Amino acid sequence: MYRILLLSGLLIGIVQFAGAQIEGFDDSAVDERYRDLIHTIRCMKCQNQSIAESPVDQASDLRRQVRELMLDGRSDGEIRTYLADRYGDFINYRPPLKPTTWLLWGAPALLLIGGGVVFVRILRDRLQQPLDEDIG
Amino acid sequence: MSRYAIPVIILLVLGGFFLRGLGLNPTYIESPLIGKPAPEFSLPDLIDPSANVSTSDLVGQFTLLNVWGTWCPECRNEHDFLLSLARSGMPIYGLNWKDERDKALEWLEVLGDPYVASAADVIGDVAIDFGVYGAPETFLIGPDLTVLQKHISPLTPEVWETRFVPLIEEHSGKR
Numbered sequence: 260m261y262r263i264l265l266l267s268g269l270l271i272g273i274v275q276f277a278g279a280q281i282e283g284f285d286d287s288a289v290d291e292r293y294r295d296l297i298h299t300i301r302c303m304k305c306q307n308q309s310i311a312e313s314p315v316d317q318a319s320d321l322r323r324q325v326r327e328l329m330l331d332g333r334s335d336g337e338i339r340t341y342l343a344d345r346y347g348d349f350i351n352y353r354p355p356l357k358p359t360t361w362l363l364w365g366a367p368a369l370l371l372i373g374g375g376v377v378f379v380r381i382l383r384d385r386l387q388q389p390l391d392e393d394i395g
Numbered sequence: 396m397s398r399y400a401i402p403v404i405i406l407l408v409l410g411g412f413f414l415r416g417l418g419l420n421p422t423y424i425e426s427p428l429i430g431k432p433a434p435e436f437s438l439p440d441l442i443d444p445s446a447n448v449s450t451s452d453l454v455g456q457f458t459l460l461n462v463w464g465t466w467c468p469e470c471r472n473e474h475d476f477l478l479s480l481a482r483s484g485m486p487i488y489g490l491n492w493k494d495e496r497d498k499a500l501e502w503l504e505v506l507g508d509p510y511v512a513s514a515a516d517v518i519g520d521v522a523i524d525f526g527v528y529g530a531p532e533t534f535l536i537g538p539d540l541t542v543l544q545k546h547i548s549p550l551t552p553e554v555w556e557t558r559f560v561p562l563i564e565e566h567s568g569k570r
Contacts, residue, residue: 303528306421316493317528320519345434345526347427 299352426545434524438514448514460534465498467530473549481509489513
């Protein structure tokens, strides 16, 4: 047991070391805002990681840029727009609601409604069946 | 028969999406800069750091802005084509992205220099303004400094003929 703990501790250490080196803020509220932001901005180079997680050089450039924009007093929305103006909406893990993203945002509701309709239909069919079977 | 119609339709629609997705390259992301003015920059010239390379140098002609670095193996692959394009009279400006000056100078000396001038973006700020994320990237910039095209990955004769030449023809007709 002790060995497993030690081993997993070591592994966690390695994983953390392999991740990005993040320079945060001293003020914990600002730091939290910063971390929220960089965790929802995509690393364009690696695509399936946020710039907070990626050790790639280009991600650290973008972290630095986000940090500087925050020091400039820009809001989260302004920073997201700044990045989307340069890289496109793909850079935001929470893309804005607009005609090209309606389907993306609406898909969960549509699928739920579609699934619900099918479910109710099947249920209705089954409710009608047992009587026949009893007779048979 | 009709009880199978709905699942079959759903399957076909989803299949259609997936089939289309298979053919898309996920690293090809359309640049929001296309049709917009090129971001302004002014950076030291790679070869002569006392001089500047800036957006105003690009005014009045169709130019290519090519993002390169000696750390980028694909840049090596497109280099010969850039040289032949430059020889044919196309003005190419370089954005030497996060590179070491000595290595970059050696690269140009050994392989040849296709660039009118290369701007040295050591910290990568200008690259961020251009939305650069994977060298090599090549921008086509119009005489009025509008970004007309962006190509990610090495420039080849095919790409040049299909994605750049028609745009130059189209936009020079308008002038």
